[in-house]
Amino acid sequence: MNVCGVRRALLLVLGQKAQALELGEGEYRSVSNVFAVPSVIRLLYLVKRPLFTRRLSRREVFWRDQFTCQYCGKQTRELTLDHVVPRVLNGPHTWENVVAACVPCNHRKAGRTPVQARMRLQREPLPPRANPYYHLMHRPLPDEWSIYLPWMAQRRPAEPAAAVGSVPVPAQA
Ligand SMILES: [Zn+2]
Structure with a gap:
């Protein structure tokens, strides 16, 4: 308990x-x-x-994504928080729109959507279950x-x- x-x-x-x-x-x-x-x-x-509901934070997103870049699948501690639909394109700061991304993938994607950057998410980002x-x-x-x-x-x-x-x-x- x-x-x-x-x-x-x-x-x-x-x-x-x-x-x-x-x-x-x-x-x-x-x-x-x-x-x-x-x-x-x-x-x-x-x-x-x-029940504990998890507050959206870098740390929690990394745990949810098991410290794995959601684009290339590399497991690393050097991760960034990526907005799938970038903030500049009005992407929301929600569980469904943030993923862990390694530094090279984040650079490559820059301010674009995955489609624009021709990058694929490994899986759909979802809020963690309580x-x-x-x-x-x-x-x-x-x-x-x-x-x-x-x-x-x-x-x-x-x-x-x-x-x-x-x-x-x-x-x-
Ligand atoms: Zn990557």
């Missing part, structure tokens, strides 16, 4: 607003206590959360999260972990 910091997760568990399902590595130390680190928690109340797992993309995921992620799930979710934090481990001197 979302990713939060250890401190927030622990506060939710200690405040009995959430239940720890999986523990992570390491521990969290407060002034007087040491707590096991919850890695997966389940909220005990219902939260409505809108993805409920968007906040999990492009980051390393701890192993214990895998069973909660449909594309990784191989075993059933665990029973709740022994009430994390409700019995604080005393700090060692």
Whole structure:
């Protein structure tokens, strides 16, 4: 549903607003206590959360196009944002009219449409679909999260972990 910091997760568990399902590595130390680190928690109340819609930006367009020039198909980190119908020809700044283009292709196309420049798009540019797992993309995921992620799930979710934090481990001197 979302990713939060250890401190927030622990506060939710200690405040009995959430239940720890999986523990992570390491521990969290407060002034007087040491707590096991919850890695997966389940909220005990219902939260409505809108799907992430992606704001149109260079970065997001490059991700959508998988860092691939949409004209020649070259995969590169040196990309430019190309307006398929150029801005000077009143091409809009929308998902459907922007693509990733390598520098040579962008130069070659210049202020022309693909037809005028005799260049072909590899595929039709579309807005990315709203993805409920968007906040999990492009980051390393701890192993214990895998069973909660449909594309990784191989075993059933665990029973709740022994009430994390409700019995604080005393700090060692
Ligand atoms: Zn290219």
